[in-house]
Amino acid sequence: MSQAKTSRVQLTAAATGTLPRALLLAICIIYGLTGLFGRDPWKNEDAAGFGVMWQLATGSTQDWLMPNIVGRPYSEDGPLVFWVGATMIRLFGGWLGAADASRLATALFYFATCAFTWYATYLLGRRSEVQPFAYAFGGQPDARDYGRTLADGALLIFLACVGLAMRGHETTPQVGQLSFIAMSLYGLVRSLDKPVQGSLWLGLGLGALTLASGPVLPLVLLAAIAAGGLACQPLPLKRLVTIGLPLALALVAAWLAATYLGAAARDDAVAFIREWARYDRRTYGLPSVPVLSFLGRNLFLYTWPVWPIAAWSWLAWSGMRRAPHVAIPLTLLLPLLFLLLLLRSAGDIQFILVLPPMAVLAAFALPTLTRAVINAIDWFSLLFFTIFGSFVWFMWVAKTTGWPPRVAANVFRLLPGFQHQFTVSAVLCALLVTLAWILIVRWRLSRAPKQIWRPVVISAAGTTLMWVLAMTLWLPSINYGKTYRDVAQAASMALPSTYRCVQPIRMGDAQLASFAYFGHLRFGGPGDGCDILLRYDPMDFGEPTSISHFEWRLIWEGRRPADRDERFRMYRLVDLSQAQPPRPALPPGTRRLPR
Known part of the structure; x- marks a missing residue:
């Protein structure tokens, strides 16, 4: 039972027995590796993320500096997660295939998130202010055993989250962002007893988070950390700012400088960096009714059972909300929830980011739960x-x-x-x-x-x-x-034996990446003079406009069997001046002699 004023809970040593290591590791490994191999990139975000990784793995240095999907710039998120995925493709793609190899990066980020979450909870659980009541004749748990038990609970809570299953196994920047948020959380906790080491971890986490997302998310977290440092006195705010912030800025500046100086065209580099910096501003805005309605319907289910246990922890430790075990997780959790309210379009892809701080906070509710x-x-x-x-x-x-x-x-x-x-x-x-x-x-x-x-x-x-x-x-x-495998391969088979390039029309990033990977289509831009059009037609847009002496002729159309709302159409540019005129029809009963 929680004793809010004295910040004590009453537990015996038997209540803090650690979970069998074999069982805990088995759950982590089986859960983390299942679903990563033996499948195609899935629409939508999974295929788009893989497309960027595959382009980097098969492309040039320019692709690594300015990530893209077959020439289309991908500035929605920073390049760090794509760098890791592309490295995995280059190292293991020959053995596993590009798609499966790219998801080794997902496994790496998943296990890193588990480790940072466990150790952050373990360090908080060893602190004196959260230790159970000391009995007169002993019998209370040891500080290390208590911290280890809480850490096991935090990891189990994290794995129990329903929404982690799908999103935690995709090749998206969000799986990297999840890991770097957990790293930043660990850095804050580590700074309580080792300020320099913790500040370095925090700086590394915030810098990596910036390189994996955009500038808005880490800036909001940094402002929240400054406010949290004022509310939670044990946090060495001065060390965190003077050591962690320069490290984070140096990491980001290194990529920006390399992109600007290494780009073949400086104007392209400036345009790419500008779009990357502006994407977050297009992502967030004033709260809207559709987004709030979506959050109300889906966020609580997505984060079950983490959110009710975390809410219980907030209530149970009402007398110690400025203590590190409550204040530090809330320092990162509250701004992440705030950003979800500001999303311009409804979606669950960013829900995963709230799980590490929510799991750490929820772990401290476990000793206070009633039967x-x-x-x-x-x-x-x-x-x-x-x-x-x-x-x-x-x-x-x-x-x-x-x-x-x-x-x-x-x-x-x-x-x-x-x-x-x-x-x-x-x-x-x-x-x-x-x-x-x-x-x-x-x-x-x-x-x-x-x-x-x-x-x-x-x-x-x-x-x-x-x-x-x-x-x-x-x-x-x-x-x-x-998957888009079948429809992409069907489109590839319909291509003429010789063509210049394929210009995509209204195709999303996932569709573009899938057709390029599965169909090996050679895509081009509007200025490349492509003689093939590939259109995504969710409705009937009519035939493409022909120009003088040229006509766009339909040569293929298809769709994924499981999706009735989408349709792809492929057109070939035909030169009417060189096309053979149709031969006149013969009267009935006659036949044409061979030439």
Whole structure:
């Protein structure tokens, strides 16, 4: 039970037993690596991020300085995450393939986020102000054991988040931003006992975050850190500013200088840097009703079960909200939530950024949870993930066996043209993770462990079950519905044997990257005189305008079978002056003699 005024909780040493290392590592590794390999880049952000990485890996130094997708500048985010992904493609693309190799960068950022989150919580959990009540005859937990237990809980809470499953396995800049926010959080915590080391970590985190996103996000975090340093007295604000800020500026300045000095055309470099600096200003604006409505419907589900536990922590530690274990996570969490309110367009891609500080804050609620709350979390998670796992298995059986017929027909109606195949390895993995889920639930309910991390074990194991089942039993179906492979290859086959280049019209970054990678199309810009047009037509825009002596003729059209709202059309430029005139029709009953 929390004692807000004295900042103490009452715990025995038995309540701070650490989670078995093998179980914790198994959950982290299985959850992190599942879904990274054996699939195509998916629309939309996943394919776009991969497209930039692939362009850098196969391109020149100019591409590394100014990231692009087959010539189209990509200035929405900084280049750092793309540099890491392109490096992985160059190192391992020959063994794994470019798509799978690029997701090694995702795995690297994921494991780094887990490590920074764990160590930040561990350092906070060892501090004197959060230690449990010291009994007269002993029996309270050791400071290190208490910190380790809280760190295990923070990591389990982070992994239990529902929204981490999809977004945490994509090749997007946000997975790197997530890691650098966790790094900055660790730097703030580390500065409490080692100011210089912590300031260096903070500077490295903020500089890397700037190179992975844009200037607005790190600037807002920096302002929040300044305010947090005034509210939380143990933070060495002067050291953080004088050491961390110059390091962050030096990292960003190095890239800007290299881009300006190394660019073939200085004007292109200035334009690229200007667009990069302006993108954040186009991303954020005044709060709008559609965005607020989207946040209200999706943010709480995305961050379940992290947000209710974090809210409980805020209430439980009401007498110590300026203490580091509450103030430091809030220093980064509040500005991130504020930026979500200012988004101009609704989307969940940035929801992932709030998870590290929210998980650290939530970890300190674990010693204060009542038995009723613990049971509620356990039974809700048990019920939800058991129903979800049973549903996945039921739908897979229907898809595989054709029974029940109506259910199987509905599945294939959503994926027209999909050919289901029985994969022994995928089924065995799904069976193993289902068995592991049953054993974990049985152990949790039968043993009734007293450790403070017990409320989130079933939640973390449940999200692992959910993700592994989806990425084994349903991976072919999901991949078929979210890839552009088939339509891109069909467009490639329709191309004439000789063509100058293909000019894309209304094609997004994900579509452009997918057609270039899967179809090997040679794209060009408006000034390249392309003789092929490839248009994305979500509605009927009519035929392209012809010019004197030339005509655009339709040579192919297609779409992804799983998406009825999109359609691609390919046109070839035909010179009417050189085209052979049509031969006149003969009267009925006659035949044309050979020439």
